[in-house]
Amino acid sequence: MARFLPHKAIVLLAALIPVAQVQAKATFEWFDYKAADSTPVAEKGTFQNPILPGFYPDPSITRKDDTYFLVNSSFAYTPGLPIFKSNDLVHWEQAGHALHKASQVTFDGLGISRGIFAPTIRYHDGLFYIITTAVDAGGNFIITAKDPAGPWSDPVWLPEVGGIDPDLFIDDDGRAYIAHNDAPPGEPLYDGHRAVWLWELELDTLKVVPDSRKLLINGGVDISSEPVWIEGPHIYHINDWYYLTCAEGGTSVNHSQVVFRTRNLDEPFEPYKNNPILTQRDRPESNVTSTGHADFIQTPQGEWWSVFLATRPYQGNHYNTGRETFILPLSWDNGWPHILPAGEPVPVNVPLPEAVAKNKPTFAEKSRHFHDDFEAQEPGPQWLALNNFNREWVSQADSALTLTPVTPSLVVAEQSAFLGKRQQHLSFNASAQVSHIDANTAAGLVVFQNRRYHYFLGTEIVADGRSVFLEKVADGQVTRVAQMRLDDTRQRVELTVSGDQDTLRFSVTDHKGNTQQVGDEQAATLVSTQTAGGFVGALIGLHARHTEQ
Template sequence: MAWTSTRSWPRATRTRPGSCPSPASRTAPSGTGERGRRPGSVAGALLLALAACAGFAAAAAEPVHFDWYEYTGRDAAFEQPLPPGHYRNPILAGYYPDPSIVRANGRYYLVNSSFTHFPGIPVFESTDLVHWNLIGHVIDRPGMMDFDGLGTSRGIFAPTIEYHDGTFYVVTTAVDAGGNFYVTAKDPAGPWSDPVWLPDIEGIDPSFFFDDDGKVYIINNDAPEGPPRYEGHRAIWMQEMDLAAGKPVGPRRVLLDGGMDPSTNPIWIEGPHIYKRDGWYYLVCAEGGTSVNHSQVVARSRNIWGPYEPYEGNPILTQRDLPADRPAPIANAGHADLVEGPDGRWWAVFLASRLYEGRHYNTGRETFLLPVEWEEGGWPRILPRGEVIPRIVRAPATVGGPVDQAPWSGNFTWRDDFNGPTLDRSWIRMRIPKTEWADLSSRPGMLAIHPQAENLDTLHNPAFLGRRQQHLVFEASTALEAPAAGVAAGLAAVQSEQYWFFLGTRRADDGLEVFLERRAGDAPAEVLASRTVAAGREVKLKIAGNEGAYSFGYDTGGGWQWLVEDADGRILSTEVAGGFVGAVLGPFAREEGAR
């Protein structure tokens, strides 16, 4: 579906516990019927313990062994020399949207939306706001959530991280999979608690605010008090929280109805955060939808309950008023969270997207960083109206000398030789596995993927490991042993269950078949090309992307050859595929009966 600047959020639903789907339902074309369930508390449960669930027993097919995976980015914008003491935007390249940040114990912690990918809600740590390390995930156990039956862009929306009195809190929404909840941890690397569900809080994008008097509040987006006056009419609500009891208390009230200027019918006021500075309560929100009209706005009050006075200079961040034909545009800026930096200045993390051809982006919505200026009168501003988001920015004063942000920004090569005891934290899966099909121990130094009956168009969990596409120009490659009969295996580029490429191999009567499958929308997957080659022990596969042109190659020992060049990779862009994620690439294996 085409991307638009507005969207229609259903209220987050909480449906009854469900059972595992039957084999016939594994490749349902849509998320109709039961869309999710509230999971029980199964903290620490092993994946293998869930394999007995009907329809998800471990596949009997022989595993496929991958020797390595390598990814290289070559974006022209990242080639610009970086002066000492400066950093590059985005600080997290690739699909890392809806950032939220908190300062604790001299460090910074940042989380992002993850939708139905697993593990969910990545947690990053930094000492200087520029160099980041992925230290874990909040949703890292199968029993915490269940995303079966959901489209890729449902699930976890806009988490917020807070720290108070020695405890970290993440509060968020599991859309169509339980509703609003929060989790806690003493160590942000985990483990995190099981979800504490908030059945009385409807809507999305919740955040906590801890006031000086010890009171705690939950703020979020929801429908207005009366019937919506127009499409996208929403409100910001607040209620006091009793964290000891794990529930809201007292009246729930509207802080902001519609947006900063209701006379203009503003759409999708959301992502609210409250900050306290110099006796003022600042309510900072996103407005305008998550596409090109996205923006960040602010209002303030001397009283936590308002009334909140909008800033006359709103929006404090947007790119919507810039020429559409500007070179190498960055768009969709908004959904910011503010924090005081190591140098005493305030900084904002926010999402934005790097476009090609003026409107496409396969890398999804990424995390950017800019300083916050407190203007005369005490109002914050992230970026003056009409200015483009800078790609190179002076870092906080505590950052000196050369800056190396790999593997999260800039051009770099990232390689996984699968030599460790556990998978690298940057690998993600589509939804939550019911059986452990990825194995690093059976043959040390190799990744073994046990093929499943699920294809990439499933609404369950295919045997696909993905790592985010972080560049407009890139190469992703892997080496694998030729799969056994009855198995297809190779390298996939996936935006969702409806938009993907699969560069695969399978046994043929007279050798090894290398093929390229594509799905682009509601139509079934189709084979774009195939070639039979001599069946050696190992085959290398490569996907090379150049903005909207993707090429697919193989090497069976005689050097690289292209199977397909310059296929239309725009099917992986948000403009075409819709949703809120970016493309991910990596190894995939399936039983051939899944076709």
């Protein structure tokens, strides 16, 4: 004889069931990304730029013994501050992320291009330091680690240090300083008028010395010409000179790198008469543009190199791969550093340093194909989430990745069930296999620049089968541009996006191997930095969301 529980008992029982068992889910069995461009093989005796293709901007570099470590901006993505290591400046591998836990920082509710700006990494006396800015999320801070792979400390915040792009300089005598971008003294004289300031830092406490602030650079190389956005400062003590290098001109086509020097930090910095030492603004049709935000490094053999950001545009100044990390040898002439002569293009092929392995694949070469079967216990370092470190909505088990929807859309400011991998090539193919979706759930592939500019190729269960749809989000306006029905709701489907510079094609392959294009060709320019704004590159992502009941 059947027994029925009273209503209150049913409610109580439901409350005791783990949330994960009652929430809708979507499961992915694999993800695959392949470059589809015809990147030439590096010429004999050379390696190729960019060394870190895709959204790896504002590189900073340091060295411990014969190992180099490099860090990039990560803005509002988590984990943040990706760290790379290399023994030869050519072959790089990711060592980890410096921002890897919720106690360090949170970016809840921020736009994608806020958060972490222009870090500096330095090594001194057994300890690694990263100083950076959490824009709209706390300001400037320092974190430390004995091993760049982590763990890294919680931040020491620097409330006295305003602005962005802080640099940590530790002099030969152990005294430490912070140079940074901030507002100029007095009222700005023009739009983009900024200044570089200096504080002394107590290295043992990581506290600034009170009343030690002083002005280093007002405006830029020549304030009478109204230079804009002097930023990204780095100081070096080389021989008898202190050198200050900065980005100038704004981080777009007018970007450049300039340098100053002085005999003493208490004396004014003198600008180099042949500035800038790096720019592509005089080459508007170049395949590489926007060069700047450089940092210098000396090898144990005494050679000098510079890492910097640059972009690879198409169709004018559109680029989807973001600001990428490049490297070039740095030479010296009459006591001044030189990265690239005026008017010369950034070389794609760079001569190999001596004694570098010639047959070992570089990070860029390995990046041409990425496949994830989700066999690990958690997503790998290639996968980025939005805003905070909470990943209760993702799990990996039994060679599958499961997303539990959090929001009804990626347009909202809250963190969504989204994991994205950088687009690293102008032409590419990316696919994911969706093996299961619950009712009231949509899941699929996203080509994502930010919440207001992206495409979503999704699938969902509907009354008469499975629906596959393509959604375009332009300036926050959502349009479903295509939709089709698949008969069988139980079978796996493969979703694919193919990018070729300014175009994107979306398609679906059913369980029988039949492939259909979903909608017309779409404009890749929609998810370019030029159209969407900000400072990041596009990501190819996996996403699950709630749908209407």
